[in-house]
Amino acid sequence: MYRSINVSILGIILLLLLSCTGPSTHSLSNELIEIDVKKEYPKKDIVLNDIAEITYIPLETNDSSVIHPSFEISLSTDTIITGDYFQSKLFFFNKKGDYLGGFKRCCGQSGTEYHSLNLFTVDYTQQELYVYDDFFLSYILYDFSGNFKRRIKLPKQVWLRHLYVYDDKNLIGYSKWSWHGKFDGKSDVVEENPYYFIDKQTGVMSPVPITIKKRISDDVKFRDEKTGESMLTSLYMNPMLKTKDGFIIADPSLDTVYHFVNDVLTPVTVFKNRDMEENLVDLHSVIFYSDRYLLLEVQKKEVDYARKTLVEHPNHFLFCDRETQEICEATLYISDKTSKLKIDSYDVSEIPDNMFVSLFTAGYLKWLLEQGTLKGELKKIAENxxxxxxxxxxxxxxxx
Incomplete structure (x- = not known):
């Protein structure tokens, strides 16, 4: 049984301790980074090639492997698995991008098929895929050939935004909101424990030791008064990120970002001076987290209730060097592209150690080629x- 922790109180204690101590003498992994949301940090161009080895993988395209540009990604050391939401199909590639096959088990009523492919996670050791079926509030287990193994019904009425393999017995997931409340544009999030361990065999859900008394969502829902239809608009801030040995938990309701490893929550970053008014909130999520580097996205959430939408605010990317404790407002580049690197919102499930993954659509690369902003290997790929x-x-x- 896991003991519940009120992280709001813990965050305040950490801030007090931080303000009363000198420079940290802990190891790099235990360095606590303090982010002042009101502060203007130095602007800096970061060329990823200076701190990382860059590899491009064109995914093979044939009559059987055409994928919509928006898809979920899972990586192992030798396999790439993508999930196409629009086709509800899973595709397998090797690390060179060669197509290995795929399967679709969608839309039937036999119990062996999913209603649609919204979320999946992979156990590479057992060569099994867990596909979350949000329509039937369950998950289905398949082997890599697409053979059905079992369907497990979830005991709680939740909507999972993230799902990962935690260990040999459990999955771990984040429930964005439960089916409660009114569609009035205000938060209807009522769960105080939105992070769950999920038993692989039984589906039994038990809370991760995080209790949040006042939840903040990155989206708003409205109901059209004339048609009765519901509308959803979102900033797509991701509260979970898988790391080589655990998970980053960057809940928008909390002032502290945690690294969750071996059932232990270790603070990584503390935010201060956030706007936390009813209709103006500073949100954050983690883009990548390596042994040394941390990239955070900071975004304001403001709701225009009259127009039933979110007010547009610029987002900022804060790059943190965990060794030097340097923080800057970063614009990312790669050496094969003269224009800045776009950081889009898409889902990455499993990923090997110390990596960051991004995507270039073919249409975007051809457009960049016409603009004359590509060079090197990426230019050669775009030309062909x-x-x-x-x-x-x-x-x-x-x-x-």
Missing amino acids: LDEEANSVMMIAKFKQ
């Missing part, structure tokens, strides 16, 4: 790429 081809993966493996 059909505009209807699959996306090209970029893998950055950090040197430290």
Whole structure:
């Protein structure tokens, strides 16, 4: 049984301790980074090639492997698995991008198929995939050939935003919100324990030791008064990120970002001076986390209730060197591209040690080629790429 911790109180204690102590003498992994949201940090261009080895992987395109540009990614040391939400199909590639096969088990009523492919996670040791079926509030286990093994019904009425393999017995997931409340544009999040361990065999859910008394969501929901239809708009801030030995938990409701390893929550970053008014909130999520580097996205959430939408605010990327404790507002670049690197929101499930993954659609690369902003290997790839081809993966493996 896991003991519940009120992390809001813990965050306050950490801030007090931080203000009363001198420079940390802990190891790099235990360095606590303090982010002042109101502070203007120095602006700096970060070339990923200076701190990481860059590899491009064009995913093979043939009649059986055409993938929509938006897909979920899972990586092992030798396999790439992508999940296409629009086709509800899973595709397998090797690390060179060669297509190995795929399967689709969608839309039937037999109990062996998922309603749609929204979320999946992979156990590479057992060569099994867990596909979350949000329509039937369950998950289905398949082997890598697509053979059905079992369906497990979840005991709670939740909507999972993230799902990962935790260990040989459990999955771990984040429930964005439960099916409660009114569609009035205000938060209807009522669960105080949104992070769960999920038993692989039984589906029994038990809370991760994080209790949040007042939840903040990165989206808002409205109901159209004339049609009765619900509307959802979101900033897509990701509260979970898998690391080589655990998970980053960057809940937008909390002032502290944690690294959760072996059932222990270790603070990584503390935010201070956040706007936390009813209709103006500073949100954050972690883009990548390596042995040395941390990239955070900071975004304001403001709701225009009259227009039933979110007010547009610029987002900022804060790059933290955990060795030197340097913090800067970063613009990312790669050496094969003169324009800045776009940081888009997409789902990455499993990923090997010390890596960051991004995607370039074929259409975007062809456009960059026309603009004359590509060089080196990426330019050669774009020159030989059909505009209807699959996306090209970029893998950055950090040197430290």
